[in-house]
Amino acid sequence: MLGDALLFQLGYNASLVTLGALLLGVAAGVAGTFLFLRKRALVSDAISHATLPGVGLAFIVMVALGGDGRSLPGLLFGAALSAGAGLLCVQWLSRRTRLGEDAAIGAVLSVFFGFGIVLLTIVQTMNAGRQAGLEGFLLGSTAGMLRDEALLLAVSAGLVLALVMLLRRPLTLAAFDPGFSEVTGWRPGWIDLAMMGIVLLVTVVGLKVVGLILIVALLIVPPVTARFWTERVDVVVITAGVLGGLAGYLGAAISATAPALPTGPIVVLVSFALFGLSLLCAPGRGVLASVLRHQRYQRRVHVRQGLLALASGQPIYERLTHRLLRRAGLIRADGVATTAGQAAAAKAQLDETRWALVRADQTFATAAARYDGLTAIEDVLTPDQITDVDSRLSRPQAVS
Amino acid sequence: MSVALVSDAAGAADRAARTASPLSVRGLTVSYGETPALFSVDVTVRAGAMTAIVGPNGAGKSTMLKAALGVIKPLAGSVAVFGQPLAKMRDAIAYVPQRASVDWNFPTRVIDVVLMGLYRDLGLLGRVRAKHRARAMACLDRVGMTDFATRQIGQLSGGQQQRVFLARALAQEADIYLLDEPFAGVDAATEKAIIAVLKDLRDAGRTVLAVHHDLTTVPAYFDDVILLNREVVAAGPVDEVFTEALLQTTYGGRLETARIQAETVAG
Numbered sequence: 001m002l003g004d005a006l007l008f009q010l011g012y013n014a015s016l017v018t019l020g021a022l023l024l025g026v027a028a029g030v031a032g033t034f035l036f037l038r039k040r041a042l043v044s045d046a047i048s049h050a051t052l053p054g055v056g057l058a059f060i061v062m063v064a065l066g067g068d069g070r071s072l073p074g075l076l077f078g079a080a081l082s083a084g085a086g087l088l089c090v091q092w093l094s095r096r097t098r099l100g101e102d103a104a105i106g107a108v109l110s111v112f113f114g115f116g117i118v119l120l121t122i123v124q125t126m127n128a129g130r131q132a133g134l135e136g137f138l139l140g141s142t143a144g145m146l147r148d149e150a151l152l153l154a155v156s157a158g159l160v161l162a163l164v165m166l167l168r169r170p171l172t173l174a175a176f177d178p179g180f181s182e183v184t185g186w187r188p189g190w191i192d193l194a195m196m197g198i199v200l201l202v203t204v205v206g207l208k209v210v211g212l213i214l215i216v217a218l219l220i221v222p223p224v225t226a227r228f229w230t231e232r233v234d235v236v237v238i239t240a241g242v243l244g245g246l247a248g249y250l251g252a253a254i255s256a257t258a259p260a261l262p263t264g265p266i267v268v269l270v271s272f273a274l275f276g277l278s279l280l281c282a283p284g285r286g287v288l289a290s291v292l293r294h295q296r297y298q299r300r301v302h303v304r305q306g307l308l309a310l311a312s313g314q315p316i317y318e319r320l321t322h323r324l325l326r327r328a329g330l331i332r333a334d335g336v337a338t339t340a341g342q343a344a345a346a347k348a349q350l351d352e353t354r355w356a357l358v359r360a361d362q363t364f365a366t367a368a369a370r371y372d373g374l375t376a377i378e379d380v381l382t383p384d385q386i387t388d389v390d391s392r393l394s395r396p397q398a399v400s
Numbered sequence: 401m402s403v404a405l406v407s408d409a410a411g412a413a414d415r416a417a418r419t420a421s422p423l424s425v426r427g428l429t430v431s432y433g434e435t436p437a438l439f440s441v442d443v444t445v446r447a448g449a450m451t452a453i454v455g456p457n458g459a460g461k462s463t464m465l466k467a468a469l470g471v472i473k474p475l476a477g478s479v480a481v482f483g484q485p486l487a488k489m490r491d492a493i494a495y496v497p498q499r500a501s502v503d504w505n506f507p508t509r510v511i512d513v514v515l516m517g518l519y520r521d522l523g524l525l526g527r528v529r530a531k532h533r534a535r536a537m538a539c540l541d542r543v544g545m546t547d548f549a550t551r552q553i554g555q556l557s558g559g560q561q562q563r564v565f566l567a568r569a570l571a572q573e574a575d576i577y578l579l580d581e582p583f584a585g586v587d588a589a590t591e592k593a594i595i596a597v598l599k600d601l602r603d604a605g606r607t608v609l610a611v612h613h614d615l616t617t618v619p620a621y622f623d624d625v626i627l628l629n630r631e632v633v634a635a636g637p638v639d640e641v642f643t644e645a646l647l648q649t650t651y652g653g654r655l656e657t658a659r660i661q662a663e664t665v666a667g
Binding site for chain 1: 522
């Protein structure tokens with residue numbers, strides 16, 4: 001069943017939904033990357049909640065004009081207008097008043113959403129409004145996705161990709177270093193506005209698929225996930241697009257296998273699963289990798305300290321040190337050094353003595369900067385330099 | 401009150417010299433809310449010289465630099481670059497912001513940061529070609545950072561980050577270099593490397609203007625100095641302006657503290 005869904009074999013409508021969710025996922029992941037890097041992720045939450053009054057008002061106006069209130073272009077146009085108004089409110093509140101952006105987002109989000117709910121209730125009481133299905137905009141409904149809707153998603157996704165491609169340099173500069181962006185001639189204010197425009201487009205066209213409450217997850221989770229895998233902006237953008245598309249595709253396919261599974265929430269859950277996987281398993285920035293790295297480092301420190309203790313004839317108290325040295329065959333069970341242990345201890349002691357001289361001598365300043373108590377001196381100095389150090393070591397020195 | 405390099409009673413010849421100045425600021429006033437940060441600043445920077453902006457904390461040193469660049473919108477005042485409006489002359493300017501002003505956890509590598517200095521040439525869609533990479537690497541070489549080209553910027557020390565920022569400014573190949581606290585929180589080796597690069601720039605006829613906090617190094621590093629405390633107290637060659645009396649006027653009771661702070665920061 002799932003296999004059929006994944007291969008677009010589950011009928012026309014299910015295939016349309018899967019394709020639409022895939023395209024939306026790509027667009028949202030790409031659009032959300034710069035929002036996340038600019039640390040303005042939550043503005044998208046205000047934008048999406050601010051679409052609701054627009055949907056309600058558009059319905060009422062279209063009915064009042066004698067048209068069909070359910071016309072999707074009309075509803076989306078209304079959504080875009082009120083989302084734009086909400087965005088401007090956030091911008092104005094956070095720039096012109098003493099309110100922070102977080103407070104502005106909270107205020108705008110709740111007020112617009114509240115007003116939207118009131119309007120939806122009014123629509124329910126209207127004759128034309130009973131079968132309007134506007135609640136679909138809250139949590140998404142893909143049941144009756146039309147060819148036109150899928151086409152709209154495709155065109156929008158293409159537009160988002162083209163815009164981000166065109167503006168990738170200004171978007172990067174504005175997120176990393178707004179002052180430098182200004183000096184380059186790209187005003188951060190305008191770039192932010194363009195970025196918000198792109199996000200608004202994705203939000204509005206994604207409303208019907210995942211709903212306004214969950215669209216923020218599609219914008220933010222893929223870039224956050226992508227960040228675990230790379231240290232380059234361009235790769236973050238591409239990876240976020242791929243992960244978003246993957247979540248949309250898998251999520252829609254899974255929800256198609258059972259009639260009761262809602263598409264939007266499943267897409268978000270799949271997206272979260274990809275996030276969890278990355279959080280744990282990504283090399284470099286993942287949790288497992290950093291735990292392993294920490295453990296390896298801790299072991300090196302313990303072995304080093306153990307060897308130095310052996311060299312100076314001190315007993316080893318720490319159990320971890322004891323165990324590590326024992327396992328490496330450097331000491332016997334009673335804590336006495338083996339032949340190999342004696343050699344390693346002598347080497348560690350020699351390293352330390354050489355390092356002490358290198359660190360005290362200004363001519364070795366660059367080498368001394370690499371001292372971490374673990375690195376063997378051969379990794380830092382040339383054989384000639386070591387001979388030089390050793391010749392100085394053999395000279396009598398004041399030892400305290 | 402202001403003492404510019406060119407006196408107000410300037411004649412036509414002086415006015416001509418003034419328009420030729422790489423950076424000239426007139427009546428620059430900036431305020432944060434109702435608090436004035438900078439009041440009616442007149443400054444004319446001498447071409448081919450290294451100029452320091454010096455003054456106590458809160459004197460508006462960084463503000464002056466940012467306002468001159470349009471990063472902060474001034475309340476009043478005008479800025480001319482070689483006698484032309486700033487917007488026309490962006491190519492002539494390279495900028496090194498304060499190191500603390502950016503997000504060093506940003507997903508980008510050292511070489512990518514230096515390439516940002518070429519964005520003005522590359523435009524929105526121009527492809528980064530081998531010659532651009534070579535230019536970026538040459539700039540990294542001038543600050544001794546070629547070995548770090550593919551490192552993530554968050555892995556660098558403070559001094560290394562500052563060198564990368566300087567390399568990015570070098571990539572801009574500008575006539576005027578504006579630097580905001582280039583020596584703040586960097587190691588001694590980096591400070592030496594940066595000053596050497598800046599002196600090379602000056603010797604090649606470029607103009608350098610830097611916000612500077614360490615009074616002890618002003619005479620050794622700079623040719624001219626602007627003493628700033630919300631307004632220009634004095635401006636001119638170091639040996640004329642960097643005097644005990646004028647420093648007292650600029651810093652007031654804070655002069656000793658400023659010296660001690662500079663010592664600790666530099667040490």
